[in-house]
Amino acid sequence: MVSAPALAQTTTTDDTNIGQSPQEAAAKAATAAGETPPAAQPGGDIVVTGTRIVRPNVTAAAPITSVTSADIRAQAAVNVEDVLNRLPQVAPDAQQTYNDSDGRQRIKLRSLGFERTLVLIDGKRLGTQNGQDTGIIPTTLLERVDVLTGGASSVYGSDAVAGVVNFVLKKDFEGLQLDANYNFYNHNNKDTVVSPLARAAGFPSPRGWTNDGGRADLTLTAGHGFFDDKVHVSGFVNYKNTDEIALTSRSNAGCYLTQLQLNGPLSCGLTPSSSTSGLITPQSGPNAGAQLVNNPNGTRTFVPFGAGQGNASNYFSGYAYQRPSERVNAGGFVTAELAPEAELYASGLWFRDKSYTNYPTIASGTVNVSCANPFLSASQATAIGCGVAGATSVPVSLAYRLGEMNDRPDTFVNTGVRLTGGVRGKVGDAWTYDVGGVYARNHQDYIPSFRTPGNLQNAVNVGGTAANPVCASGAAGCVPFDIFSAGNTNPALINYLFTTGTSQTTGTLYDVLANVSGDLGKYGITSPFAEQGVAIALGTEYRKDTLKSTADASYRSALGGTDSYLSQDVWEANAEVQVPLIEHKPFVELAQVNGGYRLSKYSSNPSTFNTWKIEGIYAPVKDITFRASFNKAQRAPTVVEIRQATNIDFAAGGAGTFNDFCAPTPIPGPNGVTYGAPLASREVCRATGLSDALYGSTSLLCSNGTTPNGTAACTVRSGGFTADPETAYTQTYGLVLKPRFVRGLVFSVDRYRIKIDNSLGYNDYSYYTDGCLRSGGDQFFCQGIVRNANGTLFSNAANNPTTGFIRQGTSNYYTSIARGYDFQAQYPMELGSAGRIDWSFNGSLTTFAGGQDSPVQPERNCAGYYGNGCGQLIPKWSHGLRATYTTEGRGFSASFNWRYVGSLTNADNSGDPAIGGTAARARTSYYRVAPANYFDLALNFAIAKQFSLRLIANNLLDKAAPIVPDSYNISLARGNTIPQRYDSLGRNIAIGTTINF
Template sequence: MGFLSHSVSVTALAGAMLLAAPAVAQQAAPGDSDAATQRAAAIASEPVETPAATGEVVVTGSRIQRPNVASAAPITSVTAQDIRAQAPLNVEEVLNRLPQVAPDSQQNYQDSDGRQRIKLRSLGFERTLVLIDGKRLGTQNGQDTGIIPPSLLERVDVLTGGASSVYGSDAVAGVVNFILRPSFDGIRLDANYSFYNHQNKGTTAGDAARGAGVTPVRGLTNDGGRSDLTLTAGKKLFDDKLSLMGFVNYRQANFVPYNARSTSACEVQQPVADGPLSCTTTTYAPGGYVRPAVTGGPEYINNPDGTRSFVPFGQSNAAFDRRGYPLQRDMERVNAGGFATLTLAPEAELYGSAIWFKDTSYNRYPTRVLNSGTYGSAPYQVNCDNPFLSGSQAAALCGAATGTSALAPIDVGYRFDNLPYTFDEYVNRGIRATAGIRGKVGTAWTYDVGGVFARNQQDVAFGDIPDVTRVNNSLNVVNVNGTPTCASVVNGTDPNCIPFDAFSAGNDGSVMSYLLAGNRARTRGVGTLWDVTANMTGDLGDYGVTSPFANDGVAIALGAEYRKDSYRSTANGAYRALYSGTDFDASQDVWESNIEVQAPLVQEKPFAHLLQANGGYRVSKYSSSPDTFSTWKLEGLWAPVRDLTLRASFNKAQRAPTVIEIRQATNIGFSRQGGARGDFCAPTRNADGSLGAPVASLDVCRATGLSDALYGTPTLLCPDNSCTIRSGGFNADPETAYTQTYGFVARPRFVPGLTFSVDYYRIKIDNSLGYNDDNYYLDGCLRSGGDPFFCSGIVRDASGTLYAAAGSNPTSGFIRAGTTNYYRSIARGLDFQAQYTLDAGGAGRFDWGFTGSLTTFAGGQDSPIQPERNCAGYYGNGCGQLIPKWSHGLRTTWTSVDKAFNASLNWRHVGSLTNANNSGDAAIGGTPDREQATYYRIGAQDYFDLALTFNVTQQVALRLIANNLLDRVAPFVPNSYNISLARNNTIPQRYDPLGRQIVVGATVNF
């Protein structure tokens, strides 16, 4: 199977190099420009001309605007026609198909906040600069590309490789530039409606569910409807000197639950490597989960037969409540905006724009009384003469205190199936406005002075959460004349208390009206950007500054920029009670200036059709850093003949931390995660309750500062296996990145219509900034055998323990976590692009398009004495980016002679992924003792998408699209939450968890 997958990939690459190119578009719908021309220019690294009012050229990767300029950095373009062929609801769906982008899917997993962010080379959104028409989208922390309606896009340019000297220090991994439709005259309606059409069959997840007493769905399912409607109106006035355009966009998606697919009938885990599969159990059971709050104590479920007795908690009586979680979230989004340009003279054009959006999405949870661990380490309390307790129940919970008014510590988890689900609500809204003036000065110079204001706000309201004080009041119940009554009612401290019968199955849930009391935890984050830029470009050839061997003169760009990034975070009392933390308001100011030069050295000479050198330099001063730092680029192009261009680019960038990274690094906070963070030097607890040997060796424990005398002693046991975690207290210094790209572009004259390119990239980030949780230090210290770099994050107190007193601000007794600089991040690989257009005369026209990426290294080095960690093609053990070694897209489009119809077939190939335990590389945990025999590999996946377009008239185009045409089932991945933060037994960011999608769409010009 592996050989076949590899052979298919190689064949695809070879075929593309011979007769293909990046995703060629379908035939243009009414009003669209020619896609093939745009894409060929992009591959050939020449600018794509946008017909704006002044006829300026929009070039991604350079501030210099001149005809036929060549870029030394590879650029991938996705045109409006490509986008229409996909019928995306969100721009992230467009970018997910590009192999250079780490895919995301904010609507398909629970731990998402709905914001769409872009991560080139899987290096994080903080290192990817996002632009709209060459200007910043917004602040790095608050940005949300959901503000961009896909129907308004002219194209998307993706520049991979460093571009910091041109755009700013945060363009370490590259730039994504969304080019919007510049102007429009008339009225246009774009509409798409889609739904999923999936055949549920027998699956591994379904078998596991059936073994747990859960019946998976079978048969054909149609669900998940999505709508996208855009109305655009524009008008040109005063001999086209004034151009006005506005739009309104509405998008929505319907909820799809896990249990609508046999692949997610329950959350499947494999607790022990190569062990049996099982459905994840939850203590939030309709029968009511009860446990005496003692370490290792028994766990009970109220007997479902109605008797007040306990039965042991286990898979047979646990509730698999995640079946109702969202496989596709409810989502609704409204966009509106306008654009205007006014040409006063060739020397002056005024421009401005504004886009507003509001996006609301939901996560669903069963209505329930939460376990006491949600509120900290203190258990609930029940009085031992509670009238709801039978004698046997009281004895199990209270022992000798049964029948007395003594309070016994317990834990309770109770789910109310007869009540509606509760919702976490995520509301993202934002506005982005631009204004400026641009024009020409004489024949040599152009200028652009303008600014961007962007504000993104996120409001999160977590589902109604019971108040811990009220839960304890409702569990302290006495008998008053035969009526169970809260003790707080009797003594007058809480006259509204309603007793909670947590000790019988089938509670009607009326107590929730008291426990909740509208106590929703709410938080708000607001990111704001003010950005003012002044840029001037000139052709010094007008002044005679031209190489004696070249036709074109030296071009230059000069720029200055001021930015202010701000982020404000607030929360209400209910949120602080649950998650602690404090409100904050952080900002930083940035002053930058830059210069860029393009110097053609030789043109149209033997063995030098073009020889050109480019350079750029930027100086940056951040208010958060005492030092000024610089970035630069050096580039070269050599075309020995017109058919072949060789190119190379070298970039150095220093990225200052964002305001959030500074906050995460410096702010100190403490937390505990019940049952999740034990001390690896403490004794382990065996199934029978006895104590065994520690996980870590004596040498490793010495490296954490532990004395030999305490090694393996019960003193080190953290209560409830919940050691203290301290986040923050680090420095956050700028990181330094070096990016190199080498490649070539070929357009052989002997094969008309063929263009292809190959580029090698190499990115190294020193002093890399990133967030490391407590497991980073625990696992790193353990795996490395005591490396001080990791073990220094385990800070013991004088008694050797890792459990600091609650409410204190300790200087020891914790495991560290937070944002800081670590040693090095590395990314290496090759990108391939190609296009071939064949005019078949009476048979119409064929277009082939290809883009592929071979990742040879994705990872880094944690410390100077640790080996490099290469996660390309692997997952698990800290390899969280899920990057296959090879992936590609190949689109074939046929257009009829009269251009009234076309058919476009796209092939998406996602390479295989292997569990890092089976990598054979000890640096990522691939040691013989960890090797797995089952469920250690995700095979290569192939998806096919078909788009049919009917240009009915000059004004009307109809579309019929089937994405995932063959209804390919997403690969099964047990323990998926540990891999992708999704509980649906796959990786929804990388694969399609919902099956075939059918789309009907139309574009109408009035």
């Protein structure tokens, strides 16, 4: 059993050209048409992604998008992420440009989350849903990537809600081949709206051309057949290295752009504020609350702090626009034909990826300073409050950045291994079988840098003399910290103040499955109006997912947490049937129905649940095919979701961030704090269980760390939910056109509708507080605010209370919805002796992306919008159109690609109150990202049968990234743009070669 439409692998020039070979073009066209290309295996039996039925001719009822190896070579992709980000059906990710990334690459179809997208390699699971990392897959070994969108749970498992991504690898390689690829960014920095703001703040903003961000990718592949090719062995080793691109190397990211007020001016964000000269804020005395900075001229005096003073540090200057990383992949494949009825197979993949994320080295916190500190001048002592009678020490708030070149990295080391093995074959003419398994292990070492608890106060508490300072505490290894002079970058001090710890997370998958497929037509079970017989597939599967999390003592003492071991067992059985009803009759070229059913039992849930599919295909003539598919899936929570739902944890999570909205509103003023009316109405507060008598009572006030409200912080309780399976219904309706009068043209359009009921998701406490307030007292939200008998939201975690908190965690909420249309087209244009042009098109129109928070709330449609909880970042329309010209002898090819990314608008300007689009919130500036057109060019020269050269330019016109203020709130990126959607680093130039020995 092999995945199809797969082709035989060879080491001919066809396999190294950028231009698609005729076989590749035919395979891709067949995929778009929902058909299978010519079979690659003896006997003519193949398996299509989306079904486990094996037969010579299969027509797919569900739409499949396929990316061929020629497409991958034409874009010089070095990561799977690069390949999939161009598909409109995939929610793009940006792990290379996302500073908070952990280095793992995951896939999210339809922006429905990676937990709902099942990832396969050659038809079998990649790994666990929580721990999988597609970084284990080298792009040079990809034969094809099939993307089946819209539900395949009855075939592959309950977690295939949004669809399946199947990576088909080259396994039957013969010979020795070297693939080398190097690419870099070539960008012309021009002044943007960010540039003058950055320079005014004292930060540089580059101008002119830059060449940076080199990425090297090298793969050696070897394979050979033995014993008349009855035994075939192949293997590969791959090395990739990525150079860092600093955030400040692009003119659109000279500083973090923020808009503090609606329609207000733009400014450079200085929060968290710090200075390389040392920012000191006295907490007492005549200058209490004033922000002071050590004078850089060395006079030990203070000057005011602020962007206009030029002494603020750019907090994000050490962030990476492209994270540095190094990766090694290796693997091998072996097949052994024991008999016509039995073939043993095995494969192994291994990888190690190491990447870094820089964070500022800032010594910050409130410390007590001795007035006898030898570094303290007389004027500085007076300024921080030491002149007050009787003062021997004073508290100050410190934010000292110990040099922007001394930022310390968080390190992520991801390793993984995936082993498969089994036996497959044919029994007679009617039956095929495959019995095998997968073992996958993904391990991550997270090594963050953090301040050593207590060491800052020890270092600041200086005694002795300025010439011979000592730590007054006498703590072992303590290094005195002179916080009263500018430019302190003492390496010994940094090493004393900061340390590292290690957290380790390991996810494992044990997967054993057996599948049989039979063509019952061999036994005469055939419709009287059809030629093909009824086909069936039966399967059973056992899976065990585990996730183990540990950390060393250093990590735990600084960052907390507890070790955990999570596991879940799954038992499943499935059946499929394909019934051709009518074939090759007047007005009915093909009428077929398909069905599938899967029964699942998860150890985390007492119930057994089922998934199913019903599909239909009707072709009145060969030129036109109608197809439809209906799927029901019930996805059980992953082990992480179960823990997030059930594990109860209390914290003063709201301290410093919120107050009880039924308490009076604190209003800080020059004469102290006064109190206004509560934010919520009496009716809303009544919905939270508060009596009218306590409405607006000061007894409800929560301490927020800055104003003297209450004596305790509002409590947040995580967990305590029951995470039930979510239920998804997926519908697709499609039309495929293959007009005989335009030979080779294939066009398809498919409508998809996905609705997930009882949807699983993580919501923090603001989901309940904001929802209750915004809805006017909807119990769906207000029930998350659980009051004590006296109305307060304080509780003592040690007593495991059942009241006095706001809930957060993973739970079942209402619905998630995705709707739209997919368009595909393929057309080979034969030019005779001049060669040929292959056209391919893939577009998607998203009509709905969002959901509904409760039965009484309106549906939230975020298609084409961002902000206000619209985090999908899905344009209404996007497409890719590629034209590839190939000479008759395939000695040269040129491939031109047009990528279109539709506009995105701030939800404030949507005109839809459900996503905050009210007149009062409408923005007049920076509320829309215009559509983007990107053009790519790839040239391939087949210099000899054994050697080809590729020259590629992505984003050929060096289109600059769009400017988006407050980008972190939108895209989790600090580069003032949306790197997931838009090319943010400029033109990418690549040179590659393939050499066969």
